[in-house]
Amino acid sequence: MASADLRDELTCPICTDIYTDPVTLTCGHNYCQDCITRTWDNQEEGDYSCPECRKKYRVRIPCTYCIASLCEEHLKIHSKSAEHVLTEPTTSPENRKCSVHKKVLEYYCCEDTACICVSCSLAGEHRGHQVETLNEASEKKKEKLRNIRQKLTSQREEAEKSIQNLEELRRQVQGKAAGVTERVTALIRDIRKQLEALEKQVLSEISRQEEQVSLRVEDLIRQLEIKKEELSRKMGDIEELCDMTDPVTVLQGRESDRDDYCDTEEDTERREIKVHDALDLDAGLISVTLHSGLRRPETPERFQYYDQVLSSRSFSSGRHYWKVEGSESGWWRVGMTYPSIKRGGKQSGIGNNNKSWSLQKSYNKLYYMLHDSNKIQFPHFFSCCRLGIFLDYEAGRLSFYELCDPIRHLHTFTAAFTEPLHAGFWVYGDNCWVRI
Structure with a gap:
């Protein structure tokens, strides 16, 4: 019975196995370091809580010596030691360890542009290379970044100036387009009026010519009707002569040849x-x-x-x-x-x-x-x-x-x-x- 109670005391509530690198939160609950780290990795930043009592913790701050993320209560102890340098929270403490020697990364290899530990510099593959402390390398990189930022700032200012010029150009183009649109609209309106007036004039002229031609045609028809009646009369005269049996009467009748009747x-x-x-x-x-x-x-x-x-x-x-x-x-x-x-x-x-x-x-x-x-x-x-x-x-x-x-x-x-x-x-x- 006692053995079972002891086992319960040594079991991590998250993985339900015997503690591995146990840590104790200020609320008194214990967990494996990897278990609580993974749990808090899945929680929103600034809203960390104990899986059992749900006590809230605002932030985790890693210690470069312990390679652990700490809450406010643990910061007091670490701040008293010179070996424990506190940095801003990172995504994972394991990123600050050497993947080969499992030691804290303290130096920067300038030739290979890589962060290394003491063993890498003295006996590892970076032996004999030019190295700097992380702070020195970081400051140099920051200086370069500041120079780049300054250039980018100048480029951004130029871009902003270009944007302003283009916006001014756009306003000018819009103003000119509005003026041209107004003039074209007025021109088209005037052309439309002229076309309407021309249409009326042409239609009126067509009507006038139609009436004039119709009157002329009617006059010609009247003339032709008169001519037709005259021709009918002449044809009647000819038929009368042709029907006569007395040669003397036919010969004494009016001539009806082409010169009299058919002159064109x-x-x-x-x-x-x-x-x-x-x-x-x-x-x-x-x-x-x-x-x-x-x-x-x-x-x-x-x-x-x-x-x-x-x-x-x-x-x-x-x-x-x-x-x-x-x-x-x-x-x-x-x-x-x-x-x-x-x-x-x-x-x-x-x-x-x-x-x-x-x-x-x-x-x-x-x-x-x-x-x-x-x-x-x-x-x-x-x-x-x-x-x-x-x-x-x-x-x-x-x-x-x-x-x-x-x-x-x-x-x-x-x-x-x-x-x-x-x-x-x-x-x-x-x-x-x-x-x-």
């Missing part, structure tokens, strides 16, 4: 071309030919410098279309001109002034568009010499087409016509001709 606008325009100077028109008034020996009396309307001819009919409204064919040889021009064009000098040629527009075919079969002496040359050869000319007076458009297969648009002049327009023809070279 193009035929009328062909007949209204006047002959000028050395030009000769055929009997049908649809062909212009240059004859070097032909000379006509000079009149104010005749051209003196160029062999040109204009239509006597003018066009001051509406849309008109001609088909024109030119000779393979010589030079020729076709186009439109104001009647106020000069009759003499180089500026009198159609296309050589600001009062006429023309297409020119030259000897080398190159074609040009001419207006006010400005030339636009076509990069390709024409497959034929047949052209279509379309005039839209109100729209201010004069278009030229090559009548090949398929029809190819060549060029369109645009202008605000201020005078009536006449068709113009210019030829140069023997047997050069232009035919409508």
Whole structure:
């Protein structure tokens, strides 16, 4: 019984084995040094307690001689001994022992940069190396660290200054961005207003042109209806004549050939071309030919410098279309001109002034568009010499087409016509001709 009580007195409450390096806390409870150390290692710093009575201990302070962490009560005893040097608490007292000789670390090997004990310095692997006490080595390292800290402090100050500069730059950028944003917003707002105004203006112009064209179309429809009625009347007359059986009555009836009933606008325009100077028109008034020996009396309307001819009919409204064919040889021009064009000098040629527009075919079969002496040359050869000319007076458009297969648009002049327009023809070279 006594033996069992003694065993209980020598048993560690933590590991339940016989004490190994027993220690006694101020509360009177005993533990193995390793057991209580591991227990307190698992507790929060400054909140240590006895596993049995739960008495609180604020801190453990290690003794470099005992290699033990102490509470306040034990500090009083250790402070009285010069051999017991107290240091700040460490994670583990074993870190202050030499792993080879199990002695307290007292020196620092400068060559191997390692903490060593006396035995390592005198007889161990660090024998003969330059060594210093831990305090000396520590102070030297602290000095180096202070120098490093000073450099780091300077770098930090530079970083702070850079941060301040960048923050100032950011403020400036934000200010500029706000100003640009405001200006762009105002600009877009103004553009939007202008676009809205332009939209209204364009839509209004479309409506106006639609109304204008509609009125013109209605007028044309009325004219065509009248023409249709007239044609129906003529057809009725013809049918009456055809149904008659009396030859005398048929022969004495009104003529109804093409000259009476089928004269077209193009035929009328062909007949209204006047002959000028050395030009000769055929009997049908649809062909212009240059004859070097032909000379006509000079009149104010005749051209003196160029062999040109204009239509006597003018066009001051509406849309008109001609088909024109030119000779393979010589030079020729076709186009439109104001009647106020000069009759003499180089500026009198159609296309050589600001009062006429023309297409020119030259000897080398190159074609040009001419207006006010400005030339636009076509990069390709024409497959034929047949052209279509379309005039839209109100729209201010004069278009030229090559009548090949398929029809190819060549060029369109645009202008605000201020005078009536006449068709113009210019030829140069023997047997050069232009035919409508």
